[in-house]
Amino acid sequence: MKEILSGNEAIARGAFEAGVKVASAYPGTPSTEILETIVNYKEIDASWASNEKVAVEVAIGASFGGGRAIACMKHVGVNVAADPLFTLSYTGVGGGFVLVVADDPEMHSSQNEQDSRNYAKFAKVPMLEPSDSQECKEFTRIAFELSEQFDTPVMLRSCTRISHGKSIVELAEPVAGLPTPKLVKNPSKLVMLPGNAKIRHPFVEERLVKLAEYGATATLNRIEMRDTEIGIITAGVSYQYVREVLPTASVLKLGMVHPLPMALIKEFAAKVKKLYVVEELDPFIEEQVKAAGIAVIGKEIISRCGELTPGRLRKAFNLPDASQTTVEKLPGRPPNMCPGCPHRGVFYSLSQLKAYVTGDIGCYTLGFMPPLNAMDTCVCMGASISSASGMVRVLSPEEKKKVVAVIGDSTFLHTGINSLMEMAYNQSPATVVLLDNRITAMTGRQDNPASGWTLSGGETNAVDLVQLCKAVGIRHVRVVDPLNLEETRAALNEEMERPEPSVIITNRPCVLVKREGVFKKGLLLSIDQDHCTGCKACLKIGCPAIEWQPAPDGKKGKAYIDPLLCNGCDVCRQLCKFNAIGSAK
């Protein structure tokens, strides 16, 4: 049977067909939908982990217990998960172990564009890279077979265009006859203290040699001979751009990007007159090919920054561009916090108080955008609290007061909790605002350990954030309603003045939460056009429902609320000094 699947859906299907028992992940664009699809296969135990390191460790446990296991994340997640990954490379696996990583060249929704192939090389594990959804499914199955055959974790790398691209996939039945998971004691292999690890390191090195030999014969890597003037080594989505733009060129298509099948590369190089490597981001293949003494052209013509497109590839090979229409400069359309978003009032208040805001990764990073302009730093998940903690140690007593960290509930439980322990332990006098909207909103409303629900929709324990903050040693923890500007501002003001660590928790849910009884829409607001003086105070919160309407005849314009967008949060009404905003009639 054929279906149109995204790369993420196809990886999930591949996991099902490979007989996976356990799947664990932390959501992150563009990887999120893998687990959201896997959960529909009832044969697989699928769950959200609090972060990527935990996800890998859950999958490790399942693998050591003899079941096939998969962990999924975006590229920056591997930074968090790197610790267990590198040692898992030494222990090897029980049931097959696959780590799926989705890279984001061009940073469509990421804070950097790192190339995960370097992690495979660094951790000395094989990495497969599919070029479309069919290969996503096939390679996932092959990855499990390789994992067990070579006693290694296997990485499967995707990128935004593969993860969120859709193409036709031929479905198959799941494999039969996998061994039943059971406990097997093997401490010399699974307890990595120095004495045991020393024995495993040579095994890891030999494994790479064997994998490279396997790669030279595997169907994963294939030579497609066409015209011999130009030969191109490529992999992943870049292969598709090469086929599109240079249809007559000979191609060595790599399905395994680490270790490289150098024997096959040499064979291919000998068959063509001029050799190129076409790859996104780092010269990962190119450097190794050059180190093997083979002349090749790569990053001389293709940028190390951003994703490849057919147009960029055409330019690289000096091919004529299709003639294009040009248009004048237009107003941009950046993402914005939703109408009624509970974060908006907090950022407005922080901006009013001239706070220096150390931010974090989530919807609230959008607090950086104008007109709020209320975020000053943003590095990685959890860094808001720890960088505030470090920052106050170098500042004057007056400046210390201005430092406020903001972090969401999911990010707080991801790695923010470690940072808060540090802040409490070392008594750094900064203020933390925990924006608890009951959901992991940025990636599309996934539940987390504070929301009270599991991935499969079951009701579960919800972390008590107030008690948690107190338990790590924060003495001043208070809860505020972020839609009440006066209350929010007063709380911020008091805690910023306090020469001790403190946490303010906001308690309004995300407006996108669909679960019954969580988000309640307020009364629809409207602007009385007779009372509106055109002062623009209500525009300072940047709500998408409020529009400035210029007057055509030279008179002052007025603000207007779009009734289709307003969620009735009431924040704008609190800003209007002329009582022009009220409930719509």
Place this chain on the structure above:
Amino acid sequence: MSDTITNILLVGVGGQGILLASEVLSETFMQAGYDVKKSEIHGMSQRGGSVVSHVRYGREVHSPIIPEGEGDILFGFEILETYRSLPLMKNGGTVIANDLRIPPPSVLLGQETYPDDLPGKIAAMFPDSLLVDGQKLAAEAGNVRAANTVLLGAVSKRLDIPDECWIKALEKMIPPKALKVNHVAFQLGRSL
């Protein structure tokens, strides 16, 4: 089946149903026996950002994104986003767009102005363009949210795909309770 690939670009603002429309298109082309690829960026799509989805079909499709300047049909859900995407189109391509204006943040704040006469500019550059009052026709069909299906109907008339493939795809991709309204909306679009 010829070797030509048809490139359809769907553009608009997050929340307008662009991704669903592009799924219906892809499903239709697969039903008709073509190879299909679709690609989109949707990380920020729920928060009012620009959304662009590429759908390509033909005997064999390689790149999941439309090469710059090779778009055959621009299927626009909002007029500023339609205009913004013209550089991806080939000269002489077809533009079918919803004549709807959604102001971006800088316009809401009164810092920039929404460009004037976009329909006129589009028609001048792309004579084969059709502007549709999708909202009005969708309301006629029974639900203002079915504007994307009205437009889909208009796009369908310009493609050589058997009717039953469109119907099968709509029935597979649209929830049963919304199907009746969407059937009417689709036919309204086809009559344009």
